[in-house]
Amino acid sequence: MRRVLVVDDEENLRVVLRTLLRRHGYEVETAPTGDEALTLVDSFGPDVVLTDVRMPKMGGLDLLATLKAKGNEATVIVMSAYGNMDLAIEAMKAGAYDYVQKPFKPDEVVLALRKAEERESLRRENRVLRDEIRKEHRFEDILAKSAKMQDIFRTIAKIAEYKTTVLVTGESGAGKELVARAIHRRSKRTGPFVAVNCGAIPENLLESELFGHKKGAFTDAVQDRRGLFEEANGGSLFLDEIGELPLALQVKLLRVLEDEKIRRLGETRDLQVDVRIIAATHRDLSNETKAGRFREDLFYRLNVLLIHCPALRDRREDIPLLIEHFLARNNARLGTSIRGLDTEARRLLYEYAWPGNVRELENTIERAMVLTEGDMITAADLPERVREARDPVQMQLASGELSVKKTMRIIEEILIRRALQKTKGNRTRAAEILEISHRALLYKIKDYQITDL
Ligand SMILES: Nc1ncnc2c1ncn2[C@@H]1O[C@H](COP(=O)(O)OP(=O)(O)OP(=O)(O)O)[C@@H](O)[C@H]1O
Ligand SMILES: [Mg+2]
Structure with missing residues (x-):
């Protein structure tokens, strides 16, 4: 905050201000016109531009507007003679930080600069603080500051890089998919994130959707098709609404989780895949297990790491x-x-x-x-x-x-x-x-x- 650019068409004033401000430890450059000031702004990089409002050709207001348009963040202080106060006020409205009225005593200019410095350091502090809060309350696309969610942030950070299966639970709309995506993004897996809603695909199609099929495996199988496990190879497969997975497919899924081998429908050979499984459900799977709707062995295999998204209330x-x-x-x-x-x-x-x-x-x-x-x-x-x-x-x-x-x-x-x-x-x-x-x-x-x- 030590560089000041003085812009005024009066030579006398430029000299006075240069001497005064240098004596107070500022680095000073001066320009007699707005145009020259703009060139100097680029090379000198002032923290403060102290400019006259009324000058021939480009006045202080135009200079201010041009600086703003260029995205220059220098603090602008305008100087204005008593008769031109309306211009000074206009400049403040357009984003000038302060004005000093001409003629001024040396102290007044120095004081205005000090005030601007203070404001600038406050602004910088606020910006840092705001960024920090934002960072602290954000994890990938998940925004939260509650202790419960902050725990989840920490868990995800810890477990993301391992290939462990994760089970995400929580009510509808509580953020299960966001959590799954955050896990994938934080892992160093290079393959894609592939999502499938186990409850939305008819049972007879789900198997070929997941594992793929060979041409002719069933009536509609007119050509070979890769399943989602193959598509997610090297990445993560998000099995949403896993509680809706039919029992027959639960057996097959368990097998894949155990040896990472899949077999396309109608195919005789197995394929090795490298997929991280993240499953989600709004149901209580242990209840489902007791009711016989969900296989106990699969439940234990999925429930290695549980992340529960708490309800918003x-x-x-x-x-x-x-x-x-x-x-x-x-x-x-x-x-x-x-x-x-x-x-x-x-x-x-x-x-x-x-x-x-x-x-x-x-x-x-x-x-x-x-x-x-x-x-x-x-x-x-x-x-x-x-x-x-x-x-x-x-x-x-x-x-x-x-x-x-x-x-x-x-x-x-x-x-x-x-x-x-x-x-x-x-x-x-x-x-x-x-x-x-x-x-x-x-x-x-x-x-x-x-x-x-
Ligand atoms: N903490 C959060 N910060 C920002 N957006 C969120 C947060 N939690 C949820 N959302 C948004 O709310 C919506 C629902 O989230 P998401 O799809 O992850 O929920 P879900 O638990 O998978 O729900 P469902 O069981 O209905 O599929 C999404 O649009 C998501 O972006
Ligand atoms: Mg969802």
């Missing part, structure tokens, strides 16, 4: 982050410029039970962004089920959860948030309303990671 602290993310992404995608959600809408999104988890939140935000008439999403832009879900206690009870501990936590967190919202963050008053001690409140705020209201 069990990690509500991720909701604000996800909202910001979907807002920004959809603004870019839809060309909208929605600024955010008002307090009431935020509260509803926070308290709703999200049976469809992150996918439902994603769709709800997109829908609201299309429907809203202003640049803020309000409660009226939210679907009825979200708006009417006003009673979190009822919702929690309706979710079928029987744990007193879990239910109490959810209710407690909601009450604390409401109290903090009501008191605009005043913790002493919030503790009074909640009828708990100030200390208990501080502890709980930390426990529930309540940072944004």
